[in-house]
Amino acid sequence: MSIEVEVLNGSESWPIAEPLFKEVWPPEVVQTLPWAGIVFAHADLRVLVQTEAGEAVCHVGMYRREVTWNGRRMRAGGIGGVLTRENYRRHGHASVALNAAIQTLKHEGSADFALLFCEPQNAPFYMGRGWKPFDGEIYAEQPQGRVRFEAIAPYVYELRRAPRQGTIDLCGLPW
Numbered sequence: 001m002s003i004e005v006e007v008l009n010g011s012e013s014w015p016i017a018e019p020l021f022k023e024v025w026p027p028e029v030v031q032t033l034p035w036a037g038i039v040f041a042h043a044d045l046r047v048l049v050q051t052e053a054g055e056a057v058c059h060v061g062m063y064r065r066e067v068t069w070n071g072r073r074m075r076a077g078g079i080g081g082v083l084t085r086e087n088y089r090r091h092g093h094a095s096v097a098l099n100a101a102i103q104t105l106k107h108e109g110s111a112d113f114a115l116l117f118c119e120p121q122n123a124p125f126y127m128g129r130g131w132k133p134f135d136g137e138i139y140a141e142q143p144q145g146r147v148r149f150e151a152i153a154p155y156v157y158e159l160r161r162a163p164r165q166g167t168i169d170l171c172g173l174p175w
């Protein structure tokens with residue numbers, strides 16, 4: 001089976017990604033997850049792993065965001081919506097897509113660090129791929145205003161310099 005990996009515009013590629021999201025995270029599943037009810041940003045770019053037939057089997061969303069760390073501006077490359085169709089898991093697709101996302105951020109050269117949020121059961125997957133826990137506080141926008149974002153734990157990946165403690169304000173919706 002031939003598999004294609006592409007980095008696409010976030011809005012334009014949503015129709016390709018949407019069936020994968022609906023399969024892995026249907027509403028009845030989302031409502032059981034720690035991030036149920038949170039409003040998330042839309043991805044600026046998407047890494048999509050597709051079959052020859054054009055079916056998305058794995059997705060990694062990418063976000064470009066100017067954040068603040070302890071009040072100082074920094075540029076974060078956000079990673080979110082990492083998901084693989086159940087019958088395609090443990091074939092390395094998410095690893096390849098995550099690597100493509102990091103390579104894209106490195107190539108763009110503008111982000112200081114990459115930042116993602118994940119549930120505890122997925123932390124070993126990221127930590128085995130160079131991500132480190134961020135031990136400080138995260139703030140983000142929600143429809144009701146600026147809130148402390150604690151539903152899922154932050155992990156950073158160093159591109160130039162990655163904070164490990166302190167306060168990061170996402171200066172917008174989380175991802």
Ligand SMILES: CC(C)(COP(=O)(O)OP(=O)(O)OC[C@H]1O[C@@H](n2cnc3c(N)ncnc32)[C@H](O)[C@@H]1OP(=O)(O)O)[C@@H](O)C(=O)NCCC(=O)NCCS
Nearest residue numbers: 082083084089090091092093094095117118119122124125
């Ligand atoms: C988390 C998730 C995205 C991983 O996707 P995946 O495509 O299975 O990821 P990979 O195949 O790259 O890696 C998964 C594991 O399979 C292993 N693996 C990779 N290729 C393999 C192969 N050919 N044979 C056996 N195992 C393999 C990897 O080593 C990895 O294990 P490790 O973390 O102990 O190293 C997937 O389980 C998922 O969609 N979960 C539900 C949604 C979710 O929770 N997403 C995370 C949000 S933060």
